[in-house]
Amino acid sequence: MANDHIVRSYDEELNRLTGLLARMGGLVEAELAGAIQAVAARDAELATRTVRADIRVDELEREIGEQVVRVMALRQPVAMDLRLVLGSLRIAGDLERSADYAKNVAKRAVALAQLPILRPVHAIPRMGTVVREMLKDVLDAFAARDVAKAVAVWNRDEELDEMHGSLFRELVTYMMEDPRNITGSTHLLFVAKNIERIGDHATNIAETIHYIVKGTPLSGERPKGDGTSFSTVGAGG
Amino acid sequence: MDAKQMDAIKPAQFPASADASPAKMAVKVACRDVNVHYGTKHALKGVGIDIRERQVTAFIGPSGCGKSTFLRCLNRMNDTVASARVTGSILLGGQDIYDPKIDVVQLRARVGMVFQKPNPFPKSIYENIVYGPRIHGLASTKAEFDEIVERSLRGAALWDEVKDRLNEPGTGLSGGQQQRLCIARAIAVSPEVILMDEPCSALDPIATAHVETLIDELRENFTIVIVTHNMQQAARVSQRTAFFHLGTLVEEDDTAAIFTNPRDERTQGYITGRYG
Amino acid sequence: MSDVTHSGGVGLPSRHIGDEAAKRLKRRYAAEARFKFFGMAALSAACLSLLVLLWTIVSEGYTAFQQTHIKIEVEFSPDNIAPAGTADRRRLMAGDYRAVLFEALDRKWSDVTDRDGQRLLEGLFGSGAEVQLRDMVVADPSLIGRKVEVWLLSHSDVDMFFKGHVGADEASGGRMAARQVAWIEALRAKGEIEKRFHGRFLTGADSRDPEMVGVLGGVMGSIFTLAICFLLAFPLGIMAAIYLEEYAPKNRFTEIVEININNLAAVPSVVFGLLGLAVFIAFFGMPRSTPLVGGFVLALMSLPTVIIAARAAIKAVPPSIREAALGIGASKMQMIFHHVLPLAMPGILTGTIITMSHALGETAPLLMIGMVAFITDVPGGALDAATVLPVQIFMWADNPERGFIEKTSAAIMVLLAFMLVMNAGAIWLRKRFERRW
Numbered sequence: 001m002a003n004d005h006i007v008r009s010y011d012e013e014l015n016r017l018t019g020l021l022a023r024m025g026g027l028v029e030a031e032l033a034g035a036i037q038a039v040a041a042r043d044a045e046l047a048t049r050t051v052r053a054d055i056r057v058d059e060l061e062r063e064i065g066e067q068v069v070r071v072m073a074l075r076q077p078v079a080m081d082l083r084l085v086l087g088s089l090r091i092a093g094d095l096e097r098s099a100d101y102a103k104n105v106a107k108r109a110v111a112l113a114q115l116p117i118l119r120p121v122h123a124i125p126r127m128g129t130v131v132r133e134m135l136k137d138v139l140d141a142f143a144a145r146d147v148a149k150a151v152a153v154w155n156r157d158e159e160l161d162e163m164h165g166s167l168f169r170e171l172v173t174y175m176m177e178d179p180r181n182i183t184g185s186t187h188l189l190f191v192a193k194n195i196e197r198i199g200d201h202a203t204n205i206a207e208t209i210h211y212i213v214k215g216t217p218l219s220g221e222r223p224k225g226d227g228t229s230f231s232t233v234g235a236g237g
Numbered sequence: 238m239d240a241k242q243m244d245a246i247k248p249a250q251f252p253a254s255a256d257a258s259p260a261k262m263a264v265k266v267a268c269r270d271v272n273v274h275y276g277t278k279h280a281l282k283g284v285g286i287d288i289r290e291r292q293v294t295a296f297i298g299p300s301g302c303g304k305s306t307f308l309r310c311l312n313r314m315n316d317t318v319a320s321a322r323v324t325g326s327i328l329l330g331g332q333d334i335y336d337p338k339i340d341v342v343q344l345r346a347r348v349g350m351v352f353q354k355p356n357p358f359p360k361s362i363y364e365n366i367v368y369g370p371r372i373h374g375l376a377s378t379k380a381e382f383d384e385i386v387e388r389s390l391r392g393a394a395l396w397d398e399v400k401d402r403l404n405e406p407g408t409g410l411s412g413g414q415q416q417r418l419c420i421a422r423a424i425a426v427s428p429e430v431i432l433m434d435e436p437c438s439a440l441d442p443i444a445t446a447h448v449e450t451l452i453d454e455l456r457e458n459f460t461i462v463i464v465t466h467n468m469q470q471a472a473r474v475s476q477r478t479a480f481f482h483l484g485t486l487v488e489e490d491d492t493a494a495i496f497t498n499p500r501d502e503r504t505q506g507y508i509t510g511r512y513g
Numbered sequence: 514m515s516d517v518t519h520s521g522g523v524g525l526p527s528r529h530i531g532d533e534a535a536k537r538l539k540r541r542y543a544a545e546a547r548f549k550f551f552g553m554a555a556l557s558a559a560c561l562s563l564l565v566l567l568w569t570i571v572s573e574g575y576t577a578f579q580q581t582h583i584k585i586e587v588e589f590s591p592d593n594i595a596p597a598g599t600a601d602r603r604r605l606m607a608g609d610y611r612a613v614l615f616e617a618l619d620r621k622w623s624d625v626t627d628r629d630g631q632r633l634l635e636g637l638f639g640s641g642a643e644v645q646l647r648d649m650v651v652a653d654p655s656l657i658g659r660k661v662e663v664w665l666l667s668h669s670d671v672d673m674f675f676k677g678h679v680g681a682d683e684a685s686g687g688r689m690a691a692r693q694v695a696w697i698e699a700l701r702a703k704g705e706i707e708k709r710f711h712g713r714f715l716t717g718a719d720s721r722d723p724e725m726v727g728v729l730g731g732v733m734g735s736i737f738t739l740a741i742c743f744l745l746a747f748p749l750g751i752m753a754a755i756y757l758e759e760y761a762p763k764n765r766f767t768e769i770v771e772i773n774i775n776n777l778a779a780v781p782s783v784v785f786g787l788l789g790l791a792v793f794i795a796f797f798g799m800p801r802s803t804p805l806v807g808g809f810v811l812a813l814m815s816l817p818t819v820i821i822a823a824r825a826a827i828k829a830v831p832p833s834i835r836e837a838a839l840g841i842g843a844s845k846m847q848m849i850f851h852h853v854l855p856l857a858m859p860g861i862l863t864g865t866i867i868t869m870s871h872a873l874g875e876t877a878p879l880l881m882i883g884m885v886a887f888i889t890d891v892p893g894g895a896l897d898a899a900t901v902l903p904v905q906i907f908m909w910a911d912n913p914e915r916g917f918i919e920k921t922s923a924a925i926m927v928l929l930a931f932m933l934v935m936n937a938g939a940i941w942l943r944k945r946f947e948r949r950w
Binding site for chain 2: 630638762763831834835836837838839840841842843844847851920
Binding site for chain 1: 375468469472495499500505
């Protein structure tokens with residue numbers, strides 16, 4: 001940080017908090033990568049390992065929660081420090097939710113591995129790449145308090161939403177073509193949804209970073225490229 | 238529908254009263270370009286601030302930043318320092334308090350002061366309270382003085398603790414009680430503004446809490462300006478906070494804004510404990 | 514709780530445990546003990562010298578409150594005084610009491626007929642005896658014509674001999690003839706000579722005869738002089754102190770004034786006497802030898818000290834009290850008179866009374882203005898010629914007669930008592946004004 005607190009142990013406490021967050025972020029990134037990989041490679045064993053890794057993320061979230069309470073009680077942070085501490089709690093929550101979604105993806109990877117290969121599955125790694133980049137960037141942005149980078153992540157959610165939308169339509173079409181695809185497609189639909197939700201949490205984190213650094217909410221309507229809530233696919237195509 | 242009913246309904250109808258900005262209150266003291274020199278030392282540089290009615294305005298800042306100096310300009314306590322020279326305008330209710338026509342004794346009756354160290358006169362509690370009203374001629378009969386004593390002590394949340402020993406020396410009270418006695422002494426002359434110069438710095442946390450509660454209650458009837466080193470205290474009791482640094486007023490804003498999102502780097506550095 | 518580890522040099526070795534440390538500690542305590550011993554020694558020396566001083570004075574002086582009296586029968590015959598029934602004070606005063614005494618002597622020692630013997634008999638009594646007889650008659654004129662047994666004051670020489678301060682003859686410091694010694698021994702055997710309480714020492718004024726002197730003249734002179742001095746120095750000193758402390762701008766001029774006040778406090782007192790002589794007596798024409806002039810001179814002398822004491826006391830009033838008063842809207846004068854002065858008063862009073870005690874013991878400046886005169890009346894006011902106690906002591910100490918030695922010591926005792934009373938008054942006043950803040 002540019003200028004340090006007069007009380008050095010205060011800095012140490014805050015650094016411990018951001019350190020915990022960085023570790024948690026890393027774990028979530030790895031979990032997400034594992035889940036995507038498991039889906040793409042139909043690797044049930046990897047998927048199971050990934051599901052198990054989630055426990056560590058939950059532990060870290062609890063640890064962060066404790067650290068936040070500790071700093072609040074002992075240091076009574078104000079201004080930027082207060083925003084950092086509260087923001088950390090929020091980011092930890094977002095990361096935990098993201099990890100849960102990754103875990104869900106991994107669970108479905110186990111199921112998908114039993115089913116025949118579906119063509120649209122190729123879209124999952126692409127979405128995965130985007131969301132992993134978003135997560136990585138937003139964690140970097142947090143570490144560097146880089147608002148521009150955070151805003152970039154925030155804007156990128158549109159891309160992800162669009163990908164989700166097109167996959168949605170593709171899968172619906174697929175299911176209409178052959179009812180035997182319904183099981184696999186539904187799983188894939190949920191996988192895609194989960195990945196899209198992780199993207200939403202990444203944008204939440206980006207907003208939190210903006211608040212931490214600037215003290216004001218990120219203004220303006222969030223870009224929405226996802227039309228799935230409204231999209232219908234006509235029976236006739 | 239009479240006024241009483243209106244009042245009863247108001248909060249429900251206008252729930253926004255809580256987030257009405259403190260900045261919207263009427264200006265009680267308007268200061269423009271206030272400079273203070275102590276000999277050759279330029280202690281306060283071009284301070285401009287509006288202190289609003291029925292609000293607690295807190296002055297914070299590191300030692301020697303000029304916050305106390307500025308506070309003492311508001312009731313011309315700096316007059317007692319021979320080398321001090323004050324320029325600029327300070328308007329109390331539209332009247333320049335440095336106007337030669339303004340009598341300083343009268344001004345100090347309008348702008349009361351509470352000091353860092355509780356400083357009751359070494360006299361009885363009763364005498365402490367009635368001294369101000371007596372020299373200003375606010376009352377003449379025993380009954381009137383008794384009434385002032387009770388009202389002031391009640392106003393300072395001290396009545397129940399001392400009503401049975403009004404003739405005992407004020408210096409025999411505990412620190413927190415002494416400070417509340419000083420506040421009672423200040424409000425006994427019915428001032429418009431009360432200046433408090435670090436009123437809790439010599440008190441323990443419980444006594445501090447009592448005084449802080451009192452300050453919050455006093456806001457109903459008085460305009461209060463408080464200098465404090467304790468930022469948490471400024472956050473707890475004030476609606477507006479002004480940050481002073483090296484003789485300048487760096488930032489003045491709603492207290493909530495100062496403590497969540499100060500605009501100036503120096504304010505941020507000071508309140509978060511980064512500024513040396 | 515039991516698994517707390519006590520780190521006695523295990524984790525962090527302490528430099529404060531061990532032989533080296535014990536030695537250091539011992540040295541420190543030894544130094545402290547030495548210092549305490551020196552302090553006690555100094556205190557004991559001071560106490561001892563004070564005790565020696567007091568013992569000398571008291572042992573020399575306590576006998577002065579008793580005087581040797583001889584019992585004798587006198588007849589107040591109208592021939593020697595005035596016809597019975599005379600009430601006129603002046604006529605009673607003018608009686609020949611010497612003759613009354615001589616007749617009584619003739620009767621008592623009828624066997625002594627030779628001229629020398631009679632003179633020696635007369636020498637047993639001083640002028641005091643006559644005055645005593647006169648005072649009796651003046652007080653009670655009905656005594657005229659009656660025979661009364663009275664205890665009459667003996668001569669100072671007899672007194673000295675009887676008290677045992679001196680021997681009988683010249684060789685042993687006395688001035689008694691052998692026959693006188695024989696008479697005294699005879700009287701002693703009959704119980705007709707004894708030491709009796711001598712009130713005159715406390716109620717009389719100066720005299721040529723040691724057995725007749727009293728300190729009241731000096732005491733009253735001192736009281737009048739000090740009263741004048743206090744009435745001048747106290748208000749003036751306080752005013753000056755208040756002005757200098759509270760009002761005077763801090764500039765070159767006030768600095769010079771301050772320095773001069775401090776210097777004046779150190780000027781030898783005799784200089785003030787000269788000043789008084791030149792200014793008050795020569796220029797203003799005030800009556801010399803009076804407590805009025807004495808008071809003026811002592812006031813001049815005390816003023817700087819009073820100002821310094823008052824300034825210190827005013828400065829010691831905490832600024833928080835001033836701020837409290839000003840902050841509530843008191844004017845500067847209200848602040849001073851309602852708050853600062855009452856709080857400073859104990860200090861001012863203490864300083865003033867200590868200064869007054871000094872003034873009480875002052876002789877030199879009073880010598881300069883003529884308060885050294887031989888005055889046999891107790892002064893009734895500040896305009897009567899008077900002397901003061903220390904000057905009185907000085908004059909008696911200067912007197913060659915043996916009888917004055919005990920009188921001098923006794924007068925010193927009175928002076929010390931006077932000072933004690935003043936200091937007690939100071940303490941009482943201070944306690945009255947003292948308040949915590």
